[in-house]
Amino acid sequence: MKIPATIVTGFLGAGKTSLIRHLLANVRGRPLALIINEFGDIGADREIIKGCGIAECDETDVIELANGCICCTVADDFLPAMRQILAREPKPDHIIIETSGLALPKPLVKAFAWPAVRNAVTVDGVVVLADAAAVLAGRFAHDPAALADQRAADPSLDHDSPLEELFEEQLLCGDLVVLNKQDQVGAGDRPAIEALVRPYLRPGVGLLWAEGGKIDPVVALGLGIGAEDDLESRPSHHDDGQDHDHDEFDSFVLQVPSIADPALIETRLKVAIARFDILRVKGFLAVDGRPLRHVVQAVGQRLERYYDRPWRPDEARQGGLVVIGQRGTAGGLDRASIARMVLDGLPA
Incomplete structure (x- = not known):
C-alpha cells in the first residue's frame, strides 16, 4: 500500500507552518514525516515546528531542504529526502511536504511519477494556502478578465508580475484551497x-476559510x-519548458544581538518593511534576561x-531574521540600509 503525501504550498506568509503545527497537534498519534523547504539561510520554519512542544513532532521526523527552492532542486534534494523517509522503520502513515513560499508545486508533483517514488508514495493532494487580507489588497492576485481586456487593447503589455504569476501557479495546481486569516478581513x-x-x-x-491554518486533519490529509x-x-505558465526564475526575489539573514526590548525591533521592522517593500520576515530574537526564544x-x-x-545550552543566544523581498522594487532590497534601520544603536 502506498504512503499518502500531502503537498502544502502557498505564498510567503500565507500560514503554511501554522497549518502544519495544527495538523501535528491533532493527528492523534499518527506517525508523520515532514519535509520543510526554506527560502533563506536559516531554518526558521523547521525551528518553529520543532519548537511547538508537540509530542508527535520528533526532531528525526523533520527533514529540512535549504539548498534552494524545492521545485528547482528535485533531483538533488527532494528525491534523496524521500529515499531517507522510505528507508525508515516503521514507515510513516503520511508525509507532509511544505514548499517554499516561492515554489511552483507542479514540478514537485511531477517528481512523484519517478519510479523510485511512484511505487511507494502517492500524492494525496495539494493544499494551497492564501492570505485572505493580501488577496483583498490585490497584492498577490488580479482580475483576470480586466487583464485580458488590457492585453487585447495593448498587445505590447508585458507579462504578469512574478508575484501574480506565482500566486496563479499555486492555485492552478491545488486540490484544496484554504483562504487563511479570515479574522483579518470582514465577513x-x-x-x-x-x-x-x-x-x-x-x-x-474545494475552497475553505480558516483562521490560523486550523482545518480538520481528516480533510487536509x-x-x-x-x-x-x-x-x-x-x-502552468511553465508547461512550455521555460525555467522558473528566482532571480526576481532576494533574501538575506539579518543577525540581531541579544536585545532588551523586542518591541523596538518590531517598530523598526515595520518602518523597514514599508520603506523597502519587504515581503516576508521570519526568525528569532534573543531577549536579555529571558530564557525563551x-x-x-x-x-x-x-x-x-x-x-x-x-x-x-548548545545554542548561541543570537537572533537571526530572514528578510525576503523582490528585486527591482522601488528602493530595492537594500541590505545595508535595512540593517542600519533595524540595528542602529544596538550592541555589535
Missing part, C-alpha cells in the same frame, strides 16, 4: 476575495487525489511575536 469582504481566487480553481477544487496521475489538468514573523505590516521554547 462582507469574503465574496470579493473568493471572486479573485475562483477563476484559477480547477473544477471540483484525506483528499485521496493521486495528483501524480492528474498532471494534465493542472495548467522569541519568534518573529511578519507579512507586510502584520507582525506576530511570541516566545516558544528555551534556548538550548
Whole structure:
C-alpha cells in the first residue's frame, strides 16, 4: 500500500507552518514525516515546528531542504529526502511536504511519477494556502478578465508580475484551497476575495476559510487525489519548458544581538518593511534576561511575536531574521540600509 503525501504550498506568509503545527497537534498519534523547504539561510520554519512542544513532532521526523527552492532542486534534494523517509522503520502513515513560499508545486508533483517514488508514495493532494487580507489588497492576485481586456487593447503589455504569476501557479495546481486569516478581513469582504481566487480553481477544487491554518486533519490529509496521475489538468505558465526564475526575489539573514526590548525591533521592522517593500520576515530574537526564544514573523505590516521554547545550552543566544523581498522594487532590497534601520544603536 502506498504512503499518502500531502503537498502544502502557498505564498510567503500565507500560514503554511501554522497549518502544519495544527495538523501535528491533532493527528492523534499518527506517525508523520515532514519535509520543510526554506527560502533563506536559516531554518526558521523547521525551528518553529520543532519548537511547538508537540509530542508527535520528533526532531528525526523533520527533514529540512535549504539548498534552494524545492521545485528547482528535485533531483538533488527532494528525491534523496524521500529515499531517507522510505528507508525508515516503521514507515510513516503520511508525509507532509511544505514548499517554499516561492515554489511552483507542479514540478514537485511531477517528481512523484519517478519510479523510485511512484511505487511507494502517492500524492494525496495539494493544499494551497492564501492570505485572505493580501488577496483583498490585490497584492498577490488580479482580475483576470480586466487583464485580458488590457492585453487585447495593448498587445505590447508585458507579462504578469512574478508575484501574480506565482500566486496563479499555486492555485492552478491545488486540490484544496484554504483562504487563511479570515479574522483579518470582514465577513462582507469574503465574496470579493473568493471572486479573485475562483477563476484559477480547477473544477471540483474545494475552497475553505480558516483562521490560523486550523482545518480538520481528516480533510487536509484525506483528499485521496493521486495528483501524480492528474498532471494534465493542472495548467502552468511553465508547461512550455521555460525555467522558473528566482532571480526576481532576494533574501538575506539579518543577525540581531541579544536585545532588551523586542518591541523596538518590531517598530523598526515595520518602518523597514514599508520603506523597502519587504515581503516576508521570519526568525528569532534573543531577549536579555529571558530564557525563551522569541519568534518573529511578519507579512507586510502584520507582525506576530511570541516566545516558544528555551534556548538550548548548545545554542548561541543570537537572533537571526530572514528578510525576503523582490528585486527591482522601488528602493530595492537594500541590505545595508535595512540593517542600519533595524540595528542602529544596538550592541555589535
